[in-house]
Amino acid sequence: MLLSKNSALESKDNEIFEVEESIAIQSELIKTMTTMVNSKAYVNERNQMVPEARCRKQANYHVEQNNKIVDEELSDWESKFFEVDMDDLHELFMAANYLEIESLLNGVTKRVGDFIKACKNVEVIRQTFGINNDFAAQQEEEIRKLNSWNHI
Amino acid sequence: MSLKIMMRELKEMKDGIGNISKRGGESKLWRSRTRSHVVPDQPQECAEQSPWSNLPPELLLDIIHRVEESETAWPARAAVVFCAAVCRSWREITKEIVKTPEQCGRLTFPISLKQPGPRESPIQCYIRRDRATSTYLLFYGLVPSEGEGDKLLLAARKVRRATCTDFVISLAADDFARASYTYVGKQRSNFLGTKFTVYDSQPPCDSMIPLTTHRRFHSKQVSPRLPACNYSIGSITYELNVLRTRGPRRMHCVLHSIPVSAIQEGGTAPTPLALPQFFDEQLSPLPSSKGKQPLMDTSSLSPAVTPLFSPGSGEPLTLKNKAPRWHEQLQCWCLNFKGRVTVASVKNFQLVAAVEPEHNVSPEDQEKVILQFGKIGKDIFTMDYQYPLSAFQAFAICLSSFDTKPACE
Numbered sequence: 427m428l429l430s431k432n433s434a435l436e437s438k439d440n441e442i443f444e445v446e447e448s449i450a451i452q453s454e455l456i457k458t459m460t461t462m463v464n465s466k467a468y469v470n471e472r473n474q475m476v477p478e479a480r481c482r483k484q485a486n487y488h489v490e491q492n493n494k495i496v497d498e499e500l501s502d503w504e505s506k507f508f509e510v511d512m513d514d515l516h517e518l519f520m521a522a523n524y525l526e527i528e529s530l531l532n533g534v535t536k537r538v539g540d541f542i543k544a545c546k547n548v549e550v551i552r553q554t555f556g557i558n559n560d561f562a563a564q565q566e567e568e569i570r571k572l573n574s575w576n577h578i
Numbered sequence: 579m580s581l582k583i584m585m586r587e588l589k590e591m592k593d594g595i596g597n598i599s600k601r602g603g604e605s606k607l608w609r610s611r612t613r614s615h616v617v618p619d620q621p622q623e624c625a626e627q628s629p630w631s632n633l634p635p636e637l638l639l640d641i642i643h644r645v646e647e648s649e650t651a652w653p654a655r656a657a658v659v660f661c662a663a664v665c666r667s668w669r670e671i672t673k674e675i676v677k678t679p680e681q682c683g684r685l686t687f688p689i690s691l692k693q694p695g696p697r698e699s700p701i702q703c704y705i706r707r708d709r710a711t712s713t714y715l716l717f718y719g720l721v722p723s724e725g726e727g728d729k730l731l732l733a734a735r736k737v738r739r740a741t742c743t744d745f746v747i748s749l750a751a752d753d754f755a756r757a758s759y760t761y762v763g764k765q766r767s768n769f770l771g772t773k774f775t776v777y778d779s780q781p782p783c784d785s786m787i788p789l790t791t792h793r794r795f796h797s798k799q800v801s802p803r804l805p806a807c808n809y810s811i812g813s814i815t816y817e818l819n820v821l822r823t824r825g826p827r828r829m830h831c832v833l834h835s836i837p838v839s840a841i842q843e844g845g846t847a848p849t850p851l852a853l854p855q856f857f858d859e860q861l862s863p864l865p866s867s868k869g870k871q872p873l874m875d876t877s878s879l880s881p882a883v884t885p886l887f888s889p890g891s892g893e894p895l896t897l898k899n900k901a902p903r904w905h906e907q908l909q910c911w912c913l914n915f916k917g918r919v920t921v922a923s924v925k926n927f928q929l930v931a932a933v934e935p936e937h938n939v940s941p942e943d944q945e946k947v948i949l950q951f952g953k954i955g956k957d958i959f960t961m962d963y964q965y966p967l968s969a970f971q972a973f974a975i976c977l978s979s980f981d982t983k984p985a986c987e
Contacts, residue, residue: 516629523637535637539644543654548663556628560665569663571759575688575749 454526508537512555548573631665639671646675650684652718652729658686678849680965685718688749691731691762691969692780694840694847700950700962701969702918703731705976707957712736714980715751716973720918722958732762732973736981743767745977747970764808765974767981773815774978776971777808780854782835811835812971814978826911829899829927831975833967836895838937840966847966895966897948898932918960919952925959925979926952951976 510518515534522530545551552559561569633641642661649655662672676686683696695701704722706715714736718729733751737744744767749760763778812835817828840847902911910922919926929949933939949972950962963972 512628512630519633519637523634531640535640535644538641539648542641542645542661543649543657545657545660548660551660551664555630555664557631557665557668558627561669569669572688573659573663575760 454528508533635667635671638667639675642668642672643675646672652685653727655684655686662687679969680847680849685729685731685969689850689853691749692778692850692853693968694849694966695964695968695972697965700947700964703961703963703969704954705959705961705973707959707980709957713751714745714977716961716969721954721960731969734765734973734977741769743771743981745974745981747974747977762970763811763974765977767978771981772817773813774981775810776812776814776974778811778835778970779808780850781807781809782811782848782850809835812974814975816978826899826902826924829897829929830932831897831929833895833897833971835971836966838893838895838933838939840895841931841933841939841943842937843940893937896932897929900928900930900947915950915952918950918962919954921953921955923953927979929975949975951979 508515508518515537518530519534519538521527522534541554542551545554551557559566642658645661646658649657658672658676662669662676677684678693679685679690679701680694680696683699683701685691685701701718702720704717704719706717706722707713708715712735714734715730716732716734718731722728730751732747732749733754734745734747735754737746745765746754746756747762747764748754748758749762750758753760755761761779763776765774765776767774812831812833814829814831817830836847837845839845900913902913904910905912913919913926913928915926915928927950928947930947931939931944933944946964947962948964948967951959953959959976961972961976963969967975
């Protein structure tokens with residue numbers, strides 16, 4: 427069994443996480459930074475990270491768990507993991523995007539898509555995501571008319 | 579929220595990182611706002627914007643793309659249309675993502691009904707006739723599903739006049755007003771019920787069709803909201819079977835708005851980008867569309883100068899019905915409808931391209947059934963159409979089958 431090396435990653439708010447290297451490099455960003463700084467030694471590499479502590483922790487958590495659980499349990503675990511409110515989901519989204527963690531990004535995007543699909547109409551989408559209607563009055567009216575075609 | 583978190587967020591404000599809410603307390607307020615689903619009546623300030631309204635475009639594209647890919651059938655596909663109605667940025671991105679029926683085989687926005695179908699396999703619909711109200715409804719789907727939940731595409735109402743019959747075609751089943759935004763076009767028969775003309779409320783993209791102006795309207799000033807013209811886009815003629823027996827009648831369909839080149843190798847059919855009554859509806863230009871002309875090019879349309887067909891590829895496409903074979907044992911005329919038509923009827927037909935050798939159309943393309951129509955039950959008919967026809971054109975052609983008089987039967 428290979429000795430897994432640990433990377434120490436420091437987040438912007440100065441919290442330090444120790445993660446297995448194999449997990450840390452699931453983030454494309456960390457992978458690139460690590461190779462750029464020191465091509466040989468991965469152990470105890472210190473990298474300055476930008477995101478908030480909470481995002482970082484959750485990103486790590488996800489990646490870690492992802493590697494441990496078998497497939498059947500994974501989807502259950504994933505649905506629970508993503509059962510967060512819109513604020514947290516957004517933070518996860520930004521963290522996954524910044525750190526370039528593809529699996530996490532896929533999970534969040536899917537979750538957001540599921541939210542959209544569950545919305546019964548446009549107004550519910552706006553309320554769920556807190557988005558303002560910025561159409562001009564005339565365009566808004568035309569869209570409303572066109573959308574009446576979509577009601578079955 | 580803890581002091582530490584508030585300090586952190588203030589620090590991040592300074593660094594200008596991310597799209598988080600500026601005050602810890604604010605985030606809580608927004609959270610409770612969404613949960614109670616009450617939209618407060620407050621002036622919009624930057625600080626009150628949800629982080630979701632400033633998503634990086636590439637992330638929003640990814641989200642909406644996934645929704646579009648997974649919701650291909652109606653009624654679930656309404657989610658895609660909702661995305662296009664949320665706000666301006668969402669609308670732009672959704673319209674970038676949604677492809678034409680020719681490219682993806684799916685119907686999404688109303689304009690999809692005016693765009694050519696896919697090339698390799700048909701879009702399958704059915705028509706329900708209501709004799710009591712003289713209404714014909716076109717639905718998306720193989721056959722009527724239980725529960726009446728099918729997507730209505732177009733509706734037509736038969737209006738008998740002194741010397742002709744009109745089928746008024748609309749987006750809505752309860753509104754056939756000429757001036758309504760739902761008006762799409764019409765199909766008019768001659769007195770004998772042997773010749774039918776299809777009119778579109780918007781001019782085809784390539785202005786190469788004969789323009790017929792109805793006497794009540796003028797072509798020069800066309801308000802974007804009120805289609806003032808009907809543009810003849812095709813005509814259908816029925817001929818008696820020569821032997822005057824109960825043999826199948828012959829159909830001929832000339833499509834003024836579609837050139838023969840559309841079915842030649844590398845050819846394309848006109849693909850409108852927006853409905854005229856919604857001038858703000860312009861989709862992003864498609865690489866496949868031939869003429870990216872402005873939606874309402876009224877300056878080029880005048881009754882005196884109607885550009886006729888240019889030689890070669892400008893010639894209009896003509897369709898003819900596939901000749902059925904006589905089945906000796908069954909003692910009837912037969913066409914292979916591939917299971918989509920199950921009741922014998924003189925109304926049933928298949929249309930293929932009518933081409934001459936000089937048109938250079940491959941044998942495979944000549945064999946393709948571009949439009950198929952036939953009965954499957956009392957007042958239920960299937961309609962399968964594909965490139966280069968659009969749903970609107972196909973529907974209008976099929977309606978002629980309902981109105982042919984004894985003169986050609």
